[in-house]
Amino acid sequence: MMLNDGFDVQEMTRLIRHRRSVKPVDMDPGRVVEPGLLMELLENANHAPTHGLTEPWRFTIFQGDARAELAGVMQRIYRETTPVNEFREDKMLKMGQNPLLAGAVISIGMARQAGGKIPEIEEIEAVACAVQNMHLTASAAGLGAYWSSPPLVETREFVEWLGLRTGDRCLGLFYVGWPKPGFVWPKGLRKPVEEKLIWRGELRSS
């Protein structure tokens, strides 16, 4: 079905339902994600809706050597900030491995406007829209992608390390990579939307 400027709604629906979280363990560490493709993801992120046109998303792209540096910083902050009874060695190991399995890791930052006219929740919502744009673009390109939100990303130390300012937040890390050879793209599982909606109003034909 072709509508408006030639957009194909069915194709868009197919993409939205095809999008999946693909974790670093299922990514091919030997395959580079081309900077041009990453830029396409980020350009599409930049077209997210934003109240007051604050455009609060801030990204840092970690590729190549920078992934190991990111992994080291995450491990250090995890070690320093996790209470002894909650500390898990397996989690710390994974933190060291995941960035190296992905072609690129993109930190998801939210910049808080001076004066705070737009409520913080709306800035967070705008950043989430930007991430969804990236994720859909990644899925359309055949890239695996995954939004990870370990608590350490919210620490002041990590936020500062990213170069974000006081009041800004890091909402997570977006892992991007080509799926491993033989990877089977997962199926989405959702409960029926009817369980989450209420219809109101009568439709009258004009």
Ligand SMILES: Cc1cc2nc3c(=O)[nH]c(=O)nc-3n(C[C@H](O)[C@H](O)[C@H](O)COP(=O)(O)O)c2cc1C
């Ligand atoms: C804001 C946000 C944070 C997330 N953080 C994590 C996370 O820390 N760990 C994780 O395993 N998945 C995380 N996810 C991914 C979800 O687990 C995933 O979206 C969910 O399982 C549904 O799978 P799908 O994305 O393939 O539809 C996050 C997703 C969102 C939207």
